Amino acid sequence: xxxxxxxxxxxxxxxxxxxxxxxxxxxxxxxxxxxxxxxxxxxxxxxxxxxxxxxxxxxxxxxxxxxxxxxxxxxxxxxxxxxxxxxxxxxxxxxxxxxxxxxxxxxxxxxxxxxxxxxxxxxxxxxxxxxxxxxxxxxxxxxxxxxxxxxxxxxxxxxxxxxxxxxxxxxxxxxxxxxxxxxxxxxxxxxxxxxxxxxxxxxxxxxxxxxxxxxxxxxxxxxxxxxxxxxxxxxxxxxxxxxxxxxxxxxxxxxxxxxxxxxxxxxxxxxxxxxxxxxxxxxxxxxxxxxxxxxxxxxxxxxxxxxxxxxxxxxxxxxxxxxxxxxxxxxxxxxxxxxxxxxxxxxxxxxxxxxxxxxxxxxxxxxxxxxxxxxxxxxxxxxxxxxxxxxxxxxxxxxxxxxxxxxxxxxxxxxxxxxxxxxxxxxxxxxxxxxxxxxxxxxxxxxxxxxxxxxxxxxxxxxxxxxxxxxxxxxxxxxxxxxxxxxxxxxxxxxxxxxxxxxxxxxxxxxxxxxxxxxxxxxxxxxxxxxxxxxxxxxxxxxxxxxxxxxxxxxxxxxxxxxxxxxxxxxxxxxxxxxxxxxxxxxxxxxxxxxxxxxxxxxxxxxxxxxxxxxxxxxxxxxxxxxxxxxxxxxxxxxxxxxxxxxxxxxxxxxxxxxxxxxxxxxxxxxxxxxxxxxxxxxxxxxxxxxxxxxxxxxxxxxxxxxxxxxxxxxxxxxxxxxxxxxxxxxxxxxxxxxxxxxxxxxxxxxxxxxxxxxxxxxxxxxxxxxxxxxxxxxxxxxxxxxxxxxxxxxxxxxxxxxxxxx
Ligand SMILES: NC(=O)C1=CN([C@@H]2O[C@H](COP(=O)(O)OP(=O)(O)OC[C@H]3O[C@@H](n4cnc5c(N)ncnc54)[C@H](OP(=O)(O)O)[C@@H]3O)[C@@H](O)[C@H]2O)C=CC1
Ligand SMILES: N[C@@H](CC=O)C(=O)O
Numbered sequence: 001x002x003x004x005x006x007x008x009x010x011x012x013x014x015x016x017x018x019x020x021x022x023x024x025x026x027x028x029x030x031x032x033x034x035x036x037x038x039x040x041x042x043x044x045x046x047x048x049x050x051x052x053x054x055x056x057x058x059x060x061x062x063x064x065x066x067x068x069x070x071x072x073x074x075x076x077x078x079x080x081x082x083x084x085x086x087x088x089x090x091x092x093x094x095x096x097x098x099x100x101x102x103x104x105x106x107x108x109x110x111x112x113x114x115x116x117x118x119x120x121x122x123x124x125x126x127x128x129x130x131x132x133x134x135x136x137x138x139x140x141x142x143x144x145x146x147x148x149x150x151x152x153x154x155x156x157x158x159x160x161x162x163x164x165x166x167x168x169x170x171x172x173x174x175x176x177x178x179x180x181x182x183x184x185x186x187x188x189x190x191x192x193x194x195x196x197x198x199x200x201x202x203x204x205x206x207x208x209x210x211x212x213x214x215x216x217x218x219x220x221x222x223x224x225x226x227x228x229x230x231x232x233x234x235x236x237x238x239x240x241x242x243x244x245x246x247x248x249x250x251x252x253x254x255x256x257x258x259x260x261x262x263x264x265x266x267x268x269x270x271x272x273x274x275x276x277x278x279x280x281x282x283x284x285x286x287x288x289x290x291x292x293x294x295x296x297x298x299x300x301x302x303x304x305x306x307x308x309x310x311x312x313x314x315x316x317x318x319x320x321x322x323x324x325x326x327x328x329x330x331x332x333x334x335x336x337x338x339x340x341x342x343x344x345x346x347x348x349x350x351x352x353x354x355x356x357x358x359x360x361x362x363x364x365x366x367x368x369x370x371x372x373x374x375x376x377x378x379x380x381x382x383x384x385x386x387x388x389x390x391x392x393x394x395x396x397x398x399x400x401x402x403x404x405x406x407x408x409x410x411x412x413x414x415x416x417x418x419x420x421x422x423x424x425x426x427x428x429x430x431x432x433x434x435x436x437x438x439x440x441x442x443x444x445x446x447x448x449x450x451x452x453x454x455x456x457x458x459x460x461x462x463x464x465x466x467x468x469x470x471x472x473x474x475x476x477x478x479x480x481x482x483x484x485x486x487x488x489x490x491x492x493x494x495x496x497x498x499x500x501x502x503x504x505x506x507x508x509x510x511x512x513x514x515x516x517x518x519x520x521x522x523x524x525x526x527x528x529x530x531x532x533x534x535x536x537x538x539x540x541x542x543x544x545x546x547x548x549x550x551x552x553x554x555x556x557x558x559x560x561x562x563x564x565x566x567x568x569x570x571x572x573x574x575x576x577x578x579x580x581x582x583x584x585x586x587x588x589x590x591x592x593x594x595x596x597x598x599x600x601x602x603x604x605x606x607x608x609x610x611x612x613x614x615x616x617x618x619x620x621x622x623x624x625x626x627x628x629x630x631x632x633x634x635x636x637x638x639x640x641x642x643x644x645x646x647x648x649x650x651x652x653x654x655x656x657x658x659x660x661x662x663x664x665x666x667x668x669x670x671x672x673x674x675x676x677x678x679x680x681x682x683x684x685x686x687x688x689x690x691x692x693x694x695x696x697x698x699x700x701x702x703x704x705x706x707x708x709x710x711x712x713x714x715x716x717x718x719x720x721x722x723x724x725x726x727x728x729x730x731x732x733x734x735x736x737x738x739x740x741x742x743x744x745x746x747x748x749x750x751x752x753x754x755x756x757x758x759x760x761x762x763x764x765x766x767x768x769x770x771x772x773x774x775x776x777x778x779x780x781x782x783x784x785x786x787x788x789x790x791x792x793x794x795x796x797x798x799x800x801x802x803x804x805x806x807x
Contacts, residue, residue, distance in 0.1 A: 001171070001210045002027055005034040005179065005201035009218040010275035011125050012039030014075035017132055019275055023216065024133055024174055032138070032168060032208070033176045034201040035129050037121025038068060042194075048100065049117045053109035058100040066093050069124050076132050085131050092124050111150035115191045122178030122197065130176035138175050140200055141189055143167050144182035152193035153182055155203065157262070164207035177204065195256035202270075206262035213263055213270045215255055221272040221283030222247055222254050224452040225300040225443050231507075232453045236283050236298050237291040244270070244285045246393040246429045247301050260285070289395075296403055297394040297450040300443060304436055306338065306387040307358035308420055311365060312348035315377020323349060329364040333357075339389055339431050341420040350420050352389055352433060387419060388439040391431040392446060398427040408432075410449040413593040414540045415564030416442050437538065445540040455488040458805045459539040461495035461565075463530065464547030465514065467657040468570050468600075471794035472547060477511040479798070487807040494542070495534055497525045504533055531556050535563045543804050545797065546571040549661045557585055557596070566594040568800040570793060572601040576674035579686050597800040602629060602675040603767045603787045605796035611783065612682045615773055622683035624772035624780070625741040629675040631658040631765035631788025632666035637735040638764055640725050645718035658765045658788035664703050664710055669694050669737065672748045676739040679769075685744050693747035697737075728752060734760055758782070765789060 004024065010016050024031055037045075048061025073085045099117055103109055119141070130137040143163040146153030168175065179197020182190045192199050198215055205213040219227075221235035222244065239247070241264040248255045254272055263270055270285040284290060292298060316322050323342070326349060330337055339352040353361050362381050372378040397403050404423065407430060411418060419433040434442050447453045462469055476491050483489040492508040496518060503509065503521040523529070534544065544560045546553055546569040554574035557567050558581075566589070569575070575582055575598045589596035599609045612622060628634055635658050636649040644652070650667065653659045658666075665671045673692045680687045698717060702710055728734060736759045739748045753760050762768050767787025772780040786792045 001030045001032070001168075001208050002212050002214060003032050003034060003201050003205040003208070003210045004214045004216060005198060006036065006129075006216045006275060007197065007218065008036040008039035008042070010216050011035050011037075011129060014072060016275060017072075017076060017129060019278070020129065020216070021133055023275070023278055024135075027174075029211065030171050031174045032171070032201075032204050032210075033129065033133065033135065033174060034140075034179045034197055034204060035122065035125050035176060036179050036197040037125050038072065041065060041068065041121040041125070042118055045118050045121055046114070049103060049109055049114055052100050052103045053107055055104075055107060058097075058104060062093070062097055062100060065096070065120075069093075069128065072128055076128065081131070085128065088127055088131075089124060092120055092127075096120050112148070112188065115150045115153075116189045119178075119181040119189050119191060122180045126176050126178035133174055133176060135174040135176045136171070138167060138177040140177045140179065141181045141183040144192070144200065144203055146182045146184055146190045146192070148184045148186075148188060148190060150190055152196075153184070153190035155182065155192070155199075156185075157203075157206075159185075160203055161207040164204055168204070168208055193256075193258070195253075196258075198256035198259040199262075202259040202262040205268050206266050209266060210268055213268055214273055215259075215270060216273050216275045217254065218274065218276060219254060219272075220274045220277060220280045222299060224298075225447050226302055229302070229440050230443050230447050230453075232447065232455070234454070235281065237281060238284045238286070238289040239298055240287065240289055240395050241285060242428060243289070243298050243393055243395055244283075246391070247299050254283075293396070295394065295450075295452075296396045296400045297392045297452065299394075300390060300392050300446050300452070302388055302390045302439060302443060303338065304388045304439065305355045306352050306389050306433065306436075307355040308350055308352050308384045308387055308433055309358065309361055309365070310348055310350040310382045310384070311369070311378060312382065313372065313376070313378035314347065315372060315375070316348070317346045319346075322346075325368055326351070326365060329368045330361060333360055333364050335361050335364075339420065339422045339433065341422045352387070352420070355385060358383060358385070384419065386436045387433050388436045388442075389431055389433050390439070390442050390446070391429050392450065393429050395428055397430070404430055406449065407446065410445050411442060413564070414441060414445045415592070416445070441538050441540045448540070455484060455490045456805060456807065457490050457492050457541060458801065459492050459494045459542045460545055460801070461530070461534045461542065462493065462545045462547065463497045463527070463553060464545075464550075464571075465496065465498050465518070466547065466661065467790045468793045468797065469545075469547035471790040472545070472797050473511045473514060475791075475794050475798050483802075483807075489802075489805055489807050491801065491805075494537065494539060495530065497527075497530050499548075500525050502526070502530050502533075504537065506537055506539065527553050527556055531560060534565065535560075541805070542566070543568055543801060545569075545801065547797065549573070549665070558588055561585060561588040561592055561594055561596060564592050564594055566804045567596050568797055568804065569596075569598045570600045570797050572598070572671070572674045572678065574598070575601050575681070576677045576689060579681065579688055582681060595800075595804050597803060598678070599800050600793050600796035601678050603769065603783070603785075604631065604789065605792035605799070606767060606769075606783055606785050606787060608679065608769055608783060609682050611781070612679065612771070615771070615775070616682075616684060620773045620775045622771060622773050623742075623777075625676070625679055625683065625739070625769065626772075626780075627676070627679070627739050627767065627769040628736050628759055628762055629672045629739050629767055629769070629787065630666055630737050631767060631786070632660070632663065632671070633737040634762055634767070634787070635765040637737070638762075640721065642722070645715065646721040647715040647718050650714060653765075656765070657790040662707055664707070667698050668703050669696055669748050672737060672739050676741060676746050676748060680741050680744075680746055683741070685741070687744070687746060691746060693745075693749075695747075695749040697750040736760075736762065 052058040145156045145159040179200040223233040225233040227233040245260045273282040335357045342349045416438045421432045423430045495504040501518045501521045542565045551573045632653045639649040738751045765788045768784040770780045
């Protein structure tokens with residue numbers, strides 16, 4: 001025999017009732033179908049009852065209940081059968097009307113009367129379903145025996161099992177039973193608590209030693225996390241009874257927790273199935289899980305609307321009876337304690353309750369400890385609101401070292417503050433309290449770090465969609481399928497800005513739509529507002545990517561890193577600003593456990609900074625750097641010819657995407673000074689830009705005015721450069737703009753090199769770096785290649801992004 005339980009949504013429409021019929025017809029064993037009230041009916045019954053007791057009218061509610069059932073009957077039946085079903089329903093409406101009249105006369109609604117009223121929902125739905133399935137109707141109230149604890153009666157299991165077995169022992173086909181309702185030994189109607197229909201089904205299953213209990217609901221089973229918050233959450237194929245209990249107790253409303261015990265005792269498997277998608281596997285609950293045996297964590301549950309109350313005081317230490325008094329008060333006030341945390345110092349006890357009961361709890365405790373509070377032995381009771389509880393659940397956490405370590409490390413790294421923690425010695429559940437505003441991020445972080453997510457997400461906020469930024473987006477779009485396939489990495493663009501507009505979307509911005517979304521966006525670009533929005537979105541694994549050359553934007557890095565967001569910068573301004581600022585940014589990143597990466601600041605995509613870092617970390621010491629670090633200048637010097645004068649070569653460098661947004665930064669030598677400073681600092685030298693000796697090769701007057709004037713006037717230098725170029729060519733010599741660091745002294749200058757010099761053959765916009773270190777001494781390390789350009793620079797930024805993702 002099987003027990004199939006269908007919830008309110010599953011019986012909420014005639015289409016769904018027809019689905020139930022299909023599901024039941026597919027069974028090849030006797031079946032007891034337990035049903036809830038039609039969706040919404042229990043709430044209407046409760047509301048109407050309460051309104052009536054407060055002097056309101058009941059006719060509207062009653063007529064809504066009547067219409068709903070009559071309509072459903074009209075949709076399921078026709079002709080003679082419809083008349084028969086309606087004639088069976090009408091006595092219920094009449095009885096209900098009489099009860100409401102009684103309540104309206106005496107303005108009183110006892111728990112006993114309320115149980116009587118709400119029980120009508122299941123009585124009427126079971127009538128409709130049994131008629132439609134042409135099944136026998138079992139009166140659950142006659143076989144489930146309880147005490148008279150109305151609203152949530154306690155079941156007399158022995159008696160109930162005996163009565164069910166007697167009633168259903170000879171059942172051959174299909175029977176339908178109302179969920180939720182029961183009766184006392186005096187025959188008074190009781191109920192099993194909200195959600196009690198699951199429990200009814202479990203009682204039938206246990207009494208009949210059923211082969212299986214199937215709970216048919218409107219979700220695909222237990223999910224790895226709350227799917228309303230985590231879009232990547234997916235069904236857990238199997239759980240043990242205790243895992244299901246832990247998960248259902250704590251947020252996941254898939255099954256009513258008391259349901260588990262009767263079936264667990266008999267070892268009856270429970271299958272959670274979706275009535276709307278019967279083909280989905282659902283979740284199988286049993287003594288042992290059938291899948292995911294290697295996963296320590298099966299799911300994450302969460303609960304919002306939590307308040308944490310803390311009783312604290314030096315006078316509590318070593319004093320017996322404090323806990324008993326705290327929880328005694330709460331028990332007397334019928335307040336359910338959801339989580340308890342006490343440090344071994346005994347200096348404080350914190351407990352979490354539903355926010356709706358927090359005030360009553362606080363008052364009760366203050367009253368209980370009036371004397372201790374007055375004498376200062378206990379401080380004022382503290383109440384923290386707007387909290388959520390999150391729990392990870394899994395039987396294999398037991399004796400698995402490192403789970404808590406990994407959990408709290410990951411949470412902390414994402415800037416989430418843990419307000420309180422509790423772990424039972426059963427080691428099946430670690431629960432902790434966070435601010436409600438951190439809930440989404442917490443769930444995402446944990447879901448990902450424990451491999452519950454099918455992929456890792458990196459949330460990108462990109463500023464600057466010019467030569468580099470645009471190519472970066474293109475590369476991400478092209479590479480995304482591969483990253484997903486090989487590394488389970490999804491790069492999600494959550495915010496973008498150029499100098500005019502900005503745009504955000506937590507769900508992810510389609511790369512192909514970036515330009516048009518920015519164009520139509522109503523948000524004007526403003527970096528303070530951008531950072532505010534980005535930080536406020538509180539997304540995990542967030543990275544701010546700066547593909548501008550803007551100094552103001554660089555000012556925001558500290559605030560960004562301080563808020564646990566990594567920074568990847570193509571912009572060189574921050575890393576080459578004052579040493580104290582550079583150091584502060586690095587320290588902040590390290591303190592906050594995020595990354596500040598700027599590999600492309602020198603040599604575009606060439607691995608210069610990372611190589612120096614590796615040498616340093618492995619104990620080497622950089623003694624000397626000699627380098628050509630300007631792609632633009634090298635391109636210009638390689639391009640100048642009789643046909644191409646200086647001014648045209650500069651334009652070409654700009655068009656090729658090598659030059660800075662303002663090419664004077666390249667021509668003045670400032671760009672190379674910045675780069676040399678960055679390399680020196682990464683090599684361990686405390687150096688400022690002003691310390692770098694620079695010999696300009698273009699007169700200062702061309703850099704003083706506006707950019708337009710520069711473009712207009714720079715051709716004045718063409719002739720002189722052509723003259724000098726010819727002389728060099730005649731001597732088989734070339735210009736190279738060289739940066740040098742030696743003995744901590746740095747200089748940049750235009751040098752003339754001949755064919756014997758290693759920099760002579762440096763083509764196009766290439767860069768070259770000779771690193772002399774304690775280990776690379778006689779023969780310095782040489783790194784050479786493209787040192788500018790959209791594709792290589794974007795690739796360098798991309799590589800930094802991948803480093804942030806830690807794949
Ligand atoms: N090009 C290269 O080879 C290399 C470049 N870099 C660095 O990469 C950075 C970008 O260079 P590149 O792409 O060539 O420059 P572009 O001029 O092509 O692009 C700059 C982008 O920054 C945007 N921007 C400028 N100011 C702001 C602001 N205040 N707020 C928001 N966005 C702003 C611009 O917006 P809008 O479109 O509205 O003007 C534009 O989208 C520079 O720092 C450069 O030094 C590093 C290595 C190599
Ligand atoms: N403008 C720079 C670009 C790379 O940093 C250069 O020309 O090298």
